[in-house]
Amino acid sequence: MADIxxxxxxxDYTPQMLPEPEVSFEKHxxxxxxxxxxxxxLSWLLTVDHKRIGLMYLVSVSIFFMFGGIAAGLVRTNxxxxxxxxxxxxxxxxxxxxxxxxxxxxxxxxVIPGVLGNFLVPMMIGAKDMAFPKLNLxxxxxxxxxxxxxxxxxxxxxxxxxWTLYPPYSSKYSHTSVMYAGLGIFITGFSSILTALNIIxxxxxxxxxxxxxxxxxxxxxxxxxxxxxxxxxxxxxxxTVVMLAVERMVGVGIFDPNLGGDPILFQHMFWFYSHPAVxxxxxxxxxxxxxxLTCFAxxxxxxxxxxxxxxxxxAVVGFLVWGHHMFLAGQGYYLAMVFALLTMLVAVxxxxxxxxxxxxxxxxxxxxQAPMLFALGFIILxxxxxxxxxxxxxxxxxxxxxxxxxxxxxxxxxxxxGMMFAWQAGLHFWWPKMTGKMYSDFWSRLAAIVMLVGFALxxxxxxxxxxxxxxxxxxxxxxxxxxxxxxxxxxxYVQGIGYxxxxxxxxxxxxxxxxxxxxxxxxxxxEWQTSSPPSPHNFETTPQVYFGPYExxxxxxxxxxxxxxxxxxxxxxxxxxxxxxxxxxxxHGS
Amino acid sequence: MFAFxxxxxxxxxxxxxxxxxxxxxxxxxxxxxxxASVVYGLLIYCCFAxxxxxxxxxxRILGSNKLEFLWTIIPLMFFLSxxxxxxxxxxxxxxxxxxxxxxxxxxxxxxxMWKVQHPTGHREINEITLQEGVAVKITGTSxxxxxxxxxxxxxxxxxxxxxxxxxAWYKPIKVGSYHLFCDQYCxxxxxxxxxKVHVLSQENYAAWLEGxxxxxxxxxxxxxxxxxxxxxxxxxxxxINCHNRESESRAPxxxxxxxxxxxxxxxxxxxxxDTYLRNxxxxxxxxxxxxxxxxxxxxxxxxxTEEELLNVIxxxxxxxxxxLPSRSEMSPAPVGAPNIPDPAVPPVPAPTTGGTR
Numbered sequence: 001m002a003d004i005x006x007x008x009x010x011x012d013y014t015p016q017m018l019p020e021p022e023v024s025f026e027k028h029x030x031x032x033x034x035x036x037x038x039x040x041x042l043s044w045l046l047t048v049d050h051k052r053i054g055l056m057y058l059v060s061v062s063i064f065f066m067f068g069g070i071a072a073g074l075v076r077t078n079x080x081x082x083x084x085x086x087x088x089x090x091x092x093x094x095x096x097x098x099x100x101x102x103x104x105x106x107x108x109x110x111v112i113p114g115v116l117g118n119f120l121v122p123m124m125i126g127a128k129d130m131a132f133p134k135l136n137l138x139x140x141x142x143x144x145x146x147x148x149x150x151x152x153x154x155x156x157x158x159x160x161x162x163w164t165l166y167p168p169y170s171s172k173y174s175h176t177s178v179m180y181a182g183l184g185i186f187i188t189g190f191s192s193i194l195t196a197l198n199i200i201x202x203x204x205x206x207x208x209x210x211x212x213x214x215x216x217x218x219x220x221x222x223x224x225x226x227x228x229x230x231x232x233x234x235x236x237x238x239x240t241v242v243m244l245a246v247e248r249m250v251g252v253g254i255f256d257p258n259l260g261g262d263p264i265l266f267q268h269m270f271w272f273y274s275h276p277a278v279x280x281x282x283x284x285x286x287x288x289x290x291x292x293l294t295c296f297a298x299x300x301x302x303x304x305x306x307x308x309x310x311x312x313x314x315a316v317v318g319f320l321v322w323g324h325h326m327f328l329a330g331q332g333y334y335l336a337m338v339f340a341l342l343t344m345l346v347a348v349x350x351x352x353x354x355x356x357x358x359x360x361x362x363x364x365x366x367x368x369q370a371p372m373l374f375a376l377g378f379i380i381l382x383x384x385x386x387x388x389x390x391x392x393x394x395x396x397x398x399x400x401x402x403x404x405x406x407x408x409x410x411x412x413x414x415x416x417x418g419m420m421f422a423w424q425a426g427l428h429f430w431w432p433k434m435t436g437k438m439y440s441d442f443w444s445r446l447a448a449i450v451m452l453v454g455f456a457l458x459x460x461x462x463x464x465x466x467x468x469x470x471x472x473x474x475x476x477x478x479x480x481x482x483x484x485x486x487x488x489x490x491x492x493y494v495q496g497i498g499y500x501x502x503x504x505x506x507x508x509x510x511x512x513x514x515x516x517x518x519x520x521x522x523x524x525x526x527e528w529q530t531s532s533p534p535s536p537h538n539f540e541t542t543p544q545v546y547f548g549p550y551e552x553x554x555x556x557x558x559x560x561x562x563x564x565x566x567x568x569x570x571x572x573x574x575x576x577x578x579x580x581x582x583x584x585x586x587x588h589g590s
Numbered sequence: 591m592f593a594f595x596x597x598x599x600x601x602x603x604x605x606x607x608x609x610x611x612x613x614x615x616x617x618x619x620x621x622x623x624x625x626a627s628v629v630y631g632l633l634i635y636c637c638f639a640x641x642x643x644x645x646x647x648x649x650r651i652l653g654s655n656k657l658e659f660l661w662t663i664i665p666l667m668f669f670l671s672x673x674x675x676x677x678x679x680x681x682x683x684x685x686x687x688x689x690x691x692x693x694x695x696x697x698x699x700x701x702x703m704w705k706v707q708h709p710t711g712h713r714e715i716n717e718i719t720l721q722e723g724v725a726v727k728i729t730g731t732s733x734x735x736x737x738x739x740x741x742x743x744x745x746x747x748x749x750x751x752x753x754x755x756x757x758a759w760y761k762p763i764k765v766g767s768y769h770l771f772c773d774q775y776c777x778x779x780x781x782x783x784x785x786k787v788h789v790l791s792q793e794n795y796a797a798w799l800e801g802x803x804x805x806x807x808x809x810x811x812x813x814x815x816x817x818x819x820x821x822x823x824x825x826x827x828x829x830i831n832c833h834n835r836e837s838e839s840r841a842p843x844x845x846x847x848x849x850x851x852x853x854x855x856x857x858x859x860x861x862x863x864d865t866y867l868r869n870x871x872x873x874x875x876x877x878x879x880x881x882x883x884x885x886x887x888x889x890x891x892x893x894x895t896e897e898e899l900l901n902v903i904x905x906x907x908x909x910x911x912x913x914l915p916s917r918s919e920m921s922p923a924p925v926g927a928p929n930i931p932d933p934a935v936p937p938v939p940a941p942t943t944g945g946t947r
Contacts, residue, residue, distance in 0.1 A: 088780045098678045118841075155748050162775045168752060168889045169735040171779055173701070257753025263736060264751070275921060293710035297640070303653035328738065329749045330756040333684065337677055344669040355661040356653075358629055361636035363649035368641075376633065394672045396614050396679025400745040402737060403773040467615075469742025472779035478769060482594045553650035 010266060033533040035272055035432070045540060048133035049536060052169035053140050054119030055434065060144060061114060064106040065499075067151060071099035073496060076458075076489040088491030093160040095181040098237060100163035101154070105185055106147045107369035109277065109421055112284035113195055113230075114143070116426050117223045119434060123527035124217045126543040128210025131201035135194055143191030150184025150215065162473060164274075167233070167255035167266050168336040171247045182241040189234045189241075192280075195228035199223055208526075210545030217549045218301060222287025229276045229283075238275035240266065246302045264329055271322035274494040279318040281415055283311055285422025289375050290423045293357055295523040296372035298552040303356045310349035317346040327398050336395060343393035352385050369521070370444030375451040381417025388463065389439070409459040417455055424451065424502070431506060432516030436533045437500055439509035447501035454495030461487045466546055503527025523549055597615070604743035604768055604789060606725075606761040611651055612744040623666050640774055672827075672881050683746070686759035690727035697730040699737035699750040702779030704770065710799060712814035717787030718770065719805055721795040725761035738774035742789050747773055762789040767805070802908045811908050820905030825915070827889070836913055841886065842879060843914050848907040853880040867903045 032501035036052045043054060074095040078087045089093060118136065122129055130136045153159070159179030161170040170178050204217070216224075244266070246252045255261025256268045294301050301307055317352050323331060323339030357379055366372070388410040391397045401407065424447075432438050470477055477485070519528040530539050603609050638720035640648075656826045690793055695718070699706045706714040720726060730739050740747035741757070743766075762916040772783035790807040797803035801817025811817035824830060839848040847862050860866055869876050872888035872895065895904065 089781070093775075093778060093780070141914045145923075158884055164775075166736055166775070169775070173735050173777060178642065257751075298642075298648040300650060300652050302651060305657050306653065306658045307593070327680075328747055330751060330754060333681070336680065340676060340680075341673055344666075344673045347669055348666050351665040352662055354629055356658075358636065359631045359651075359653075359657065361633065363651055364636070364640045365642045365646060365648040366637060366640050368637075376637070377635060380630070383626050388606070389625055390622060390669065390672055391615070391618055394614070394618060394676035395609065396676040396683065397618060398616075399683055400611060400742065402747055403740070404742075419856060456758075464599070467739070468598055469769060469771065471740065471781075473775045474771075476781040480598055483597045507853070551650075552650045 007432075011456045032261065032534045032535065033531060035435075035533050037536050045156050046137075048129070048137050050122050050130045050133065050136060051434070051534065051538075053136055054115050054117075056140055057110060057114035057118060057143075058434075059110045059134035060147070061107055064147060064151070065111075068102035068107055069097055069103065069496065069499060072097050072492070078475055079477075079485045080489050082477050082482050083154065084321070087475065089475055090160060091474070093162075094154075094158040096473060096538060097159045097162050098154045101159065101181070101185075102151065104163055105188055106279070107193065108281040108415060110195075111423055112282075112419075113226060113459045114140075114328065114390075115555075116219075116288065116423075116430065117199060117226075117284060119197070120527055121202055121220055121223055121455065122206065123530070123538050124220050124525055125206060126526050126539065126545065127202060127206035128537045130198050131204075131206055132198050139191045139198065141217060142194065143188050146184050146187025146189075146191065148379050149187065150492065153180040153184060157181075163458040164270065165241075165244065165266075166270075167244060167247070167261075167263050168257070168490070171244055172257055177206075179245055181567055182245060186238050186241050189238045192230045192234045193199040196227035196234075198226040200231065203227075208543050208545060211250050211526075212545075214304075215545055215548040216305055216308075218290035218304070218509055219284075219287035220282045221288070222311050225311040226280050226283045229280050229318065233273045233276045235281070236269060238320045239275075240269040240273070240520070242506075243269075245567050257307075258568045263327070264331065267326050267329060268322065268474030270327045272319075275322040275325065276315075277294075278320045278411075278415065280315050280552070281419050282422075283314060283420045285426075287310065287377070288422045288426035289357060289378050291433075291523075291525065292375040292429050293360050294550040294552060295368065295429070296375070297361050297366045299360050299362075299364040300550045300553065301356065302359035302362070303352075304548065304550075306352055307356050309467065310352045313349040314346060317342060317349075321346050324393055324398075327395060328402050340393060340395045347386065347390060347393065352383075354383055354386065369428075369441065369447070371429035371521075372446050373445055373448035373452075374421050374428060377448060377455075378418060378421040381413050381421060381455065385413030385417055388413060398468070401466060403472055405462040405470050405472060407463035408472050409466060412462075417459075420455075421451070424448070427502070427506075429521070431509075433527060433528055433532050433534070434508060435513075436516055437509045437513035438516040438520060439513060440505045443501060443505040447498055447505070450501065453494060454491050454493075454498050458488050458495050460486075471483030496588050525549065544572050596768035601745075601778045602764065602766065602768060603763040604766060604787075605741075605745065606763055608745040609763075610679060610761075612684070614672075614679055617675070618672055621672075621893050623778070625665070625668075641919070647868075684748075684758065685692040685755060685898065687725060690725045693724065693726045697728055697739055697750065698733060699730065699739065699772065699776075700733035700781070701735065702772070702776055702783040704739070704772075704783065705707055705786055710814065712812050713855040714800065715810060716770070716783075717788065717805065718785070719788040719790060719795070719798055720762045722762055722765050722791050725759060727757060727759045729755050729757045731755050733794050735776045735790040736774050737772050737776050737783065740771045740773040741768060741815050742771070743787070743941070749774055762787075765789050765791055783812065800908075801904060804908075804910060804913075807910075807912065810913070811905065812891055816901045816904040819898075820901035820908075822901065823894070823902050824905055827894065827902075830915065832886075834915065834916065836916065841882060844906055845909045845911045845914055854878060864903055864907075867906055868899060871899065871902065 016294060034049055036258070044056065066146060072180055073089060075092065077539055078084050084092060118130070118388070155176075157180065159178060160176045161174050161178060203220060206561045207216075213371070242255050247254045247259070247261065251259065253261040255263050257260045257263065290301055290307060321339055321342045323335055324343045327336050327340070388406070389445065391401055392410060428439070436450070461484040465481050466483065470481050516532055518532045521528075526543055526545070527534075529543065599802050601608075604611060693709055695709065696707045697718070704716050704718075706718045708714075728739070729880065730748065731754065732750045732752040734752060736752070737750040739750050741760070744760045744762070746758050746760055748756045750756060766789055768787045768789070770785040770787050772780060776783060786806070790803070790805070792924060794803050798805065799815060800814060801811030801815030801820075811821060815890055833844050835843055848867070849860050852866070854860050854863050861876060870886070871889050872886055877889070878884045
């Protein structure tokens with residue numbers, strides 16, 4: 001063995017990649033990347049490049065986010081006074097429904113899979129594109145068509161059922177565009193299914209040499225788990241919407257008790273999709289956090305396997321807990337008990353993730369650029385969102401808190417505090433890769449702090465007022481709750497300013513930003529080993545992967561012992577101790 | 591501007607269950623706060639202790655199975671303790687005890703009001719009046735969409751679903767008036783589908799059953815009580831034509847008359863007890879009130895039976911200042927109706943204004 005030990009050498013992390021192109025956009029204006037290798041509207045509308053499609057999603061979801069945000073602004077402003085400050089009753093109902101449906105179906109569900117998933121999954125696994133590039137484009141158009149149709153219906157006819165669409169209200173009593181809005185949801189669902197299919201196929205078949213399952217970045221693991229949920233869950237919501245349509249249009253009794261139907265059946269079917277859907281929303285966000293935290297802490301992820309398998313665990317158990325939305329709907333004592341138990345079990349993987357993230361910071365060398373601030377914000381807010389979920393999953397405590405502002409606050413702490421912050425972290429982290437430009441450090445950090453403070457103060461009072469019993473979806477409320485609502489609304493404006501800030505400094509960076517360079521954050525992922533912006537086919541040559549993700553400690557100069565051929569073949573992932581160690585030399589090289 | 595002093599911090603504990611509920615609530619809160627503090631503490635420690643320093647390389651740590659095991663098992667144990675305790679509490683909350691068997695209330699929800707029926711035959715709308723210390727069972731259903739009958743002060747809530755019956759039970763332990771909310775979104779007037787729960791002491795509750803106790807000002811005697819029956823007669827027999835607030839010159843308003851001293855024509859006085867009230871109807875000329883003309887017609891047995899007369903007297907006894915209805919009875923406007931004040935009628939606070947809850 002001794003003959004293979006050479007002099008300890010400082011590892012430059014890049015050797016895992018074949019020759020890195022020594023070009024950057026600024027020095028070589030002729031450098032052709034995916035943004036400038038062809039021009040014209042058609043080159044965008046007909047592109048099958050996953051990166052361009054990702055950018056098209058970015059623009060689209062940002063617009064829909066603004067629609068949803070405006071609706072949220074109307075809702076919060078109306079709640080300043082106990083009798084409704086600006087809206088009539090039915091206007092308020094349409095506003096909160098528009099906020100909920102747009103944010104869920106057109107922002108939270110597509111944002112990370114659509115933008116970051118599209119852009120990054122092929123690059124992270126060293127592929128040229130998705131497995132089915134044309135299907136990818138088709139999936140964008142299906143989504144865009146459904147989304148535009150949906151928003152158009154919200155504007156011309158409105159929808160006042162809440163995003164939950166419970167019959168018999170939605171099937172018989174609402175006189176708004178329930179059917180057309182449902183059609184919009186139905187169409188966007190197809191896009192979810194197609195995207196999921198594409199990502200699963202890509203992860204299975206398109207990994208570059210050496211990219212084993214155990215070396216996949218955790219973002220890819222998260223996207224994979226998400227896609228499995230989408231593929232299995234979305235058809236159920238599609239079927240449910242069709243059943244609703246059959247009842248509303250033809251009068252077949254499925255959910256309406258007057259026609260012999262059962263309204264609780266709808267709730268079962270709706271939540272069978274919509275509970276896993278919250279994991280569709282949050283899992284990709286958790287994936288982003290893994291990438292960002294490791295990079296800015298310069299650390300391996302603590303417990304790669306635990307984090308990866310907790311994603312899969314969430315995806316599986318997440319399908320079995322839908323009944324916890326219906327504890328008070330008369331679903332039966334033993335059924336409620338089973339759902340409550342499974343709910344407690346699904347809380348465990350999320351807790352594991354939070355502890356692993358925190359432990360990842362231990363022993364690191366942490367810097368605090370904007371993506372890291374967003375990621376820390378995610379952990380802070382998601383922790384609150386997670387523990388408040390325990391109150392709602394516990395049968396006894398849910399009785400009082402069900403359908404109050406406590407639920408609203410819990411949901412926003414996980415979905416906005418979690419997902420929105422993960423999305424911002426991801427957007428800021430990969431913005432230099434997408435555009436080749438770097439944004440303002442100061443303004444981006446300021447935006448992270450404004451969003452965090454605004455967000456936390458918006459929803460903290462809602463926990464209090466929810467415990468006091470204020471029901472959700474109330475435009476009018478008892479006057480003694482006013483102070484809580486005013487606090488919440490004031491902070492919501494601060495939060496709104498936070499969300500507007502990136503438009504300015506990210507937009508500014510597009511035109512006047514400094515060139516970011518290929519790897520401004522010195523990250524180890526494959527996507528960072530190519531040029532910024534990447535060339536149309538991502539890599540000049542097919543990359544070869546020799547070891548797992550997040551070897552930041554190695555990249556930052558930890559000494560390791562290479563094998564006698566001068567290459568690092570593997571870094572053995574079996575050291576259980578908490579202390580920093582020198583990785584053992586590989587024992588199974590060629 | 592804001593009623594700071596009225597802003598509550600914690601919800602009232604008005605039922606037996608609410609006290610037990612809060613113990614579990616604060617237990618979960620405590621454990622959650624502890625867990626969050628551990629995470630936040632580590633986060634803050636790491637951010638300060640491991641901020642980037644020149645010449646200090648990060649350590650290469652891949653994980654620890656011991657720690658993974660630890661932070662899987664410890665949260666799981668706490669979560670399971672929530673589960674077990676929560677199930678016991680849920681069991682307690684949804685299964686009415688035997689003592690409630692003969693005190694079953696029914697509630698019917700419809701867009702956008704609550705109709706409550708007491709086992710005694712009394713009926714209420716958007717209000718439910720209960721006796722302190724007496725456990726009651728409540729069964730609900732809906733005429734149209736799904737509603738939810740929620741009383742925060744009791745920590746109670748259950749969906750009211752068309753086509754099936756759902757139940758809850760309460761044992762109120764504190765006298766007072768509490769919010770009643772519809773918690774399941776039910777359309778335009780969802781936030782108007784609110785009301786009050788009144789918990790009364792034993793004696794007030796007994797009086798309330800008779801129609802002699804008001805749970806709030808201006809509230810008519812409860813539907814189903816003797817006073818309510820008397821009120822109907824009071825209108826039917828046209829007593830209201832002279833005994834009203836608009837034409838005070840013809841007859842006294844009778845509000846608050848019971849057991850007061852009345853000066854009679856001729857200088858004597860009399861206490862307006864039940865007998866006096868009865869005589870004033872059967873034979874009004876016997877004792878005429880000083881200051882009024884003797885124009886009150888006598889009502890014979892052919893017009894008012896003895897049973898009916900008891901109900902009328904019960905109503906007169908229940909009258910408090912401001913209770914007498916105007917000659918054209920106003921009922922609350924439906925949700926969404928324009929609020930046009932009637933100049934002939936003093937403004938009645940309609941529930942649509944929101945401020946009356």
